[in-house]
Amino acid sequence: MLKVNNLVKIYPSGEGKLHALDGVSFEITDGELVAVTGRSGSGKSTLLNIMGLLDKPTEGEYYINDKKASGLPSWEQAKVRNAEIGFVVQDFALVEKYTVKQNVNIPLIYSKKQLDKEKAIREVLRRVGLSDKINTPVYKLSGGQKQRTAIARAVVNDPSVILADEPTGALDSVNANGIMTLFESLSRAGKTVVIVTHDMNIAARCSRRIELSDGKII
């Protein structure tokens, strides 16, 4: 379960302040598949980064599975990030010179979970349809293939929460469909999935929608 309470994120901007998030509160129960929508600049990535423990809110609290995650020391947040959260960054954040396999392996380097790592990597690449690219360096991939690599990396360590910032932005509708099918099956398996998206078709397939405008939920 995820819970955010009165999240505020203020950026200094010129003379004044920019309220990228302005008092956002909501709860997401396990297994929900949630779409976060809103115009460009409405604060979607800011919200997701805070939920992914990659950024700190100016104010407000954030709970993962009833445990307060905001305000934890950064090394504990890293642990939570590794074990509980799979994050798909808007611009992929892959290491270009690594192979697909090396990129997908990154969370497993730091993981304390007892997993068959080889098998986990192969399985997740099969699900995103990249089995044939396993040893290809990432710089040789197309945008959509990179996006799928990023998604594979987000789910390989079996996190309970998957946060994806525009996971289908670079994909054609066939591939986008495939990824949505993957997210749906993860959500059916009890994982919490939060997707930032502009795509109304994608949003329609989610069980719930959170719409942001100027840092507020509408």
Place this chain on the structure above:
Amino acid sequence: MTEFIRLAFCEIKTQIKRYIILVFEMMAAFLVIGFLCSMLSGINMTNQTVNGAGIPADYYRAKSTAVYTDGGRAINGDERQALLIEFIADNFHTEGVTGYTTPLDHPILMATDGYFDIYGLRLEKGRAFNKDEYDSDNADMPIIMGYGFINDYDIGDTYMDKFTIVGFLSDEQYIPELSGRISKGFSVNYNIYTPIKSREWLKENGVSYPTDLIYSENKSELDAINQKAEELGLYAYNFLSADEAEQILINTTSTLNIPLVLITLLITAMSLLCLVQSMLEFVRKNIVELLIHMICGAKLSNIILRVGAGTVLTAFISAAAASLAFRSASTAAVLFITAAAVTVIAVLPIAISLKLKPPIVAVKEEK
């Protein structure tokens, strides 16, 4: 600790090419630094030698007026030089060493009675030569070896079937040599000494008598040597007192080396800069890719460990390799301290700046 080794290994395995290049870059810089060190320690060594030489005031060194000779010893094959040396040996008390090289691959130095005292050479172990071992012509030859042999031989061992080892000199002892522009202290670590034989024995075996230091209460008595030299058609000699010899040593070493030291200092400063620069670049490149690991749950400490461990290892491997070239503990110490300093300079500021930022900001900024 196992975590540290695992991460360091993981890091080096994935970056092996970068690391090898960095090792070579660093080795080049360390060689320059090491060169500076050995040069400075050379000067220091000379100063030590000059200060510690303790040559008694009433000994003189012969120095040719035309060119520096080998301290006035015979120049090989010159009959007249040999005669002059005979003359000096007959009429004056002299101290020094003469090389007894003939059948051996390592020359043995025949030292006079007062030699070890004059230069203050101390023994590490074993015994000094006895009075009655000097000026003899009997067959057994005791030897004292320099510190450099101490691990290969032992007291009582026979060396070259002929010499019996009776002692070893202590480490870090030097003999001042006047050889023109390269006057400096020479280490005695690889010298082997035996007591000087009798005049007859030396003559029979074609070994010239040592005349490094010529004793005289009154410098004017030495004029006799120049008269003899003139009769033989040789150059006239200057005779330097211990003080004058020291002065020459000081002058030659300091005037010769200062510009060289300055240039080397400059090059060293530049190579240090390059070293820090390439370290910084290296660390930054690695950080960018490791920051992505933070998104996937790597702790900052994991990343600093990875980069730090790799950097420390590289720095120390190259410092160790460069140290091998110099074979000097103090140079090695300087290189290792430099390595440590460079690593800290390269890693610490980045570590601190990352510590202060949330991961996403760090990732975005470094990209």
